[in-house]
Amino acid sequence: MNKIGITTTVPIEILLAAGYQPVDLNNVFIADPDPERLINIAERVGFPLNCCSWIKGIYGACLENKIDTVLCVTTGDCSNTIMLMEVLKLKGIKTIPFAYPTQPDSRQMQDALETLAKKLNTTLDAAGRVREELAPHRRLALKLDGLTWKQGTASGLENHLWLVSASDFNQDPAKYRQELKELVEQCLKRQPYPPDWLRIAYIGVPSVYGQDLYKYLESNGARVVFNEIQRQFAMPHPGNSLAEQYSNYTYPYSIYDRLKDITAELGKRRVDGVIHYVQAFCHRGIGDIIFRDVLKLPILTLEGNDEFSLTHHLKTRVEAFLDMLQRSRRRNKTLKEV
Numbered sequence: 001m002n003k004i005g006i007t008t009t010v011p012i013e014i015l016l017a018a019g020y021q022p023v024d025l026n027n028v029f030i031a032d033p034d035p036e037r038l039i040n041i042a043e044r045v046g047f048p049l050n051c052c053s054w055i056k057g058i059y060g061a062c063l064e065n066k067i068d069t070v071l072c073v074t075t076g077d078c079s080n081t082i083m084l085m086e087v088l089k090l091k092g093i094k095t096i097p098f099a100y101p102t103q104p105d106s107r108q109m110q111d112a113l114e115t116l117a118k119k120l121n122t123t124l125d126a127a128g129r130v131r132e133e134l135a136p137h138r139r140l141a142l143k144l145d146g147l148t149w150k151q152g153t154a155s156g157l158e159n160h161l162w163l164v165s166a167s168d169f170n171q172d173p174a175k176y177r178q179e180l181k182e183l184v185e186q187c188l189k190r191q192p193y194p195p196d197w198l199r200i201a202y203i204g205v206p207s208v209y210g211q212d213l214y215k216y217l218e219s220n221g222a223r224v225v226f227n228e229i230q231r232q233f234a235m236p237h238p239g240n241s242l243a244e245q246y247s248n249y250t251y252p253y254s255i256y257d258r259l260k261d262i263t264a265e266l267g268k269r270r271v272d273g274v275i276h277y278v279q280a281f282c283h284r285g286i287g288d289i290i291f292r293d294v295l296k297l298p299i300l301t302l303e304g305n306d307e308f309s310l311t312h313h314l315k316t317r318v319e320a321f322l323d324m325l326q327r328s329r330r331r332n333k334t335l336k337e338v
């Protein structure tokens with residue numbers, strides 16, 4: 001199978017139907033033992049210092065792994081991808097653009113999917129069959145999500161890792177399914193987390209801190225029970241067709257579409273506080289204004305650039321946030337008892 005790099009979650013059913021092996025370059029970048037090295041590859045060819053680290057990391061991962069074809073999302077992800085695509089072309093890499101419709105409309109989505117299928121010499125019927133094959137994988141990922149927030153037997157980090165990997169199923173859907181099945185079986189036998197631990201929602205793009213944030217929260221009696229975008233990668237609302245599945249996927253669309261999903265999940269998952277991660281130099285960071293206005297829970301906004309673990313400064317801010325949440329929980333309990 002020929003590898004095809006992807007720059008975000010895309011309709012991989014079409015890529016698989018066309019005989020490609022999708023490789024999420026974000027995951028390759030962040031899982032690298034030395035991600036800074038991949039950023040350096042991009043900076044050496046001239047990517048500016050004030051360009052988002054994910055874009056530079058994707059570029060470095062693509063070149064390092066000798067990926068010769070990349071599907072670039074030009075609408076519904078990141079405006080930087082357009083220039084990334086131009087630089088990849090300059091380096092002799094074949095780029096295929098894919099544009100999500102500007103709004104979640106299944107008819108427009110159907111057209112976008114048909115165009116992509118034609119470009120890759122496959123059909124939506126073939127992609128529909130792949131969709132059915134992948135349904136158990138997605139169901140398992142969502143089962144792990146339930147084990148995280150309902151049963152409390154899967155950690156926020158496990159939830160993050162397995163849901164974020166649903167973009168390319170770790171490049172091997174069969175292996176992904178088998179390993180995730182084993183993890184779910186283990187979780188079913190575990191004791192739940194203590195019920196008094198703080199329940200945190202993580203919203204925004206996945207962070208560059210890797211595992212550090214989740215581990216640090218747990219070492220302070222708090223755990224992530226909602227990974228917003230990672231859960232979207234697992235397609236929680238698959239609908240009845242590929243077009244419906246990718247119209248119900250909230251990430252490419254307006255922040256207000258994302259908010260409908262976020263507010264419903266915050267209530268259901270009994271979240272105490274929200275961590276909104278923003279990437280330095282990313283336009284999505286501006287959305288913090290809207291989240292702070294609309295969400296009725298305390299929010300901690302963390303901005304990351306190219307530091308791949310939590311700095312002392314960030315740890316102090318996280319601790320102060322958790323402390324505030326604990327105090328407000330105690331105050332609310334006392335008020336209820338009066």
Ligand code: SF4
Nearest residue numbers: 052054055078279282
């Ligand atoms: S974090 Fe923002 S700027 Fe960076 S790749 Fe993602 S959408 Fe683009």
